[in-house]
Amino acid sequence: MGLKEELSKCVHCGFCLEACPTYVITRSETHSPRGRITAVKLGIDSVGLNTCMFCRRCELACPSGVKYSDIITSVRKPNAIEKVLVRMLERPETLTPFIKPVLRLNGSTPLSHEEEDYDLVLFPGCIMSVIFRSTVENALRFLKSRGYRVKILNGCCGLAHTHVGETRRAEELISKLKEIKKPIVSLSSNCSAHMKEKGLNVYDFSEFLVKFIKELPKKDMEVTLHQPCHAHLLGIDKYDRQVLEMMGIRIREAEEPSFECGAGGDYFIFNKDMASQVMQIKKEKTLKSGANIVVSTNPSCSIAFIKMGLNPTHIADLIFK
The missing domain is CATH 3.40.50.1860 (Rossmann fold)
Structure with missing residues (x-):
């Protein structure tokens, strides 16, 4: 469905309002999903387009099934810093020196691990691999204890790129991930969701436990x-x-x-x-x-x-x- 058709599905009923975190704090139509949709319809460069958190809670609330994410990503454009940042996410090791001064958190070098004839790919995601490396270590230790041979793949699924409007690069990253022939176990659940939407053979970590570990x-x-x-x-x-x-x-x-x-x-x-x-x-x-x-x-x-x-x-x- 094209952008024009998607926009026409919104009937401005207001079901999205209380689902939207930025509307909840501002009570402003400008910072609501339907307000942003109106801005796109009218071709207005509204400040509200940049205040969207891209949580997509409005899509669950919408009775008309508006794919709000397709609308907002069609008009979003990354600023210069975001362009650099999303490229750095593709190589998480480049983030480590910036984590403490920017986020005031300790960063680590991403864990590297690959076994011969591995059974599955453990995908920490970009941020998980450098800020929560101990989580990656625990997941690897558990999977190995259950007999799985594992390869860790540190990188970005493209969700961050999609969020800021770098949709072409996001699709390129997904295409690369689709080349993986082994099952992917993802430790970052929003990344898991994004990859599932794009048709990848991926299990969220908890999903893998439920379906295969028992x-x-x-x-x-x-x-x-x-x-x-x-x-x-x-x-x-x-x-x-x-x-x-x-x-x-x-x-x-x-x-x-x-x-x-x-x-x-x-x-x-x-x-x-x-x-x-x-x-x-x-x-x-x-x-x-x-x-x-x-x-x-x-x-x-x-x-x-x-x-x-x-x-x-x-x-x-x-x-x-």
Whole structure:
């Protein structure tokens, strides 16, 4: 379906408004999905086009089935810094020197590992490999303990490129990933969702555990669960819940666990004020669970939780807690 047809599907009913994190904090039509769609229809260079967090929660709320993501990515153009940044994501090792001064977090060199005649590809994603390397190590250790021969592939799936409007390069990255003939196990759940939408043979880590491992160590603990936006859109966040149940871990429900975390890819770097306001709402919703540990299977979300002063943990880390 073309852009004109997609735009015509929006009837401005307003179901998207309360689903949109930027509308929730501004109460401004400019910063709402239907307001942005109106701007695209009229050819207006609205400030709202750059304040979209690309969480796509509006697509779940829309009764008309508007593919909002296709509309917003058709008009977005990356700034000069974003162009450099998304290229760096393709080679995560280049990010390490910039992580501490920019994010105030410690960075690591991505883990390198490849076994002869490997069974599957472990795909950490770009950010996971340099900020949460211990998670990658834990996932590798677990898969090897279950007899799998593994190759780690550090890189970017193209979701970040899509987010800022670099759609051509995003498609090139997906084409390269499609050349992989072995199953891909992805540690970053929004990346998992993006690759699934593009037709790749990929399993989110929790999905792989549910479908192929079946039996997991039991843990006497309680957590709350965050549902990353793109993973929630595709419904693959259900596997996180199933894994926690398999491990006997008690889930204390947060208020609206799929509400945007505030990171929005690189959004919190370029739109600090609005991102911090969304993070504050997310923090309040999360704290209502009463749990100290937040299960977060997407690295940008985990960075947001760290900035909130909360304790994010990946499923792969829970196995070894």
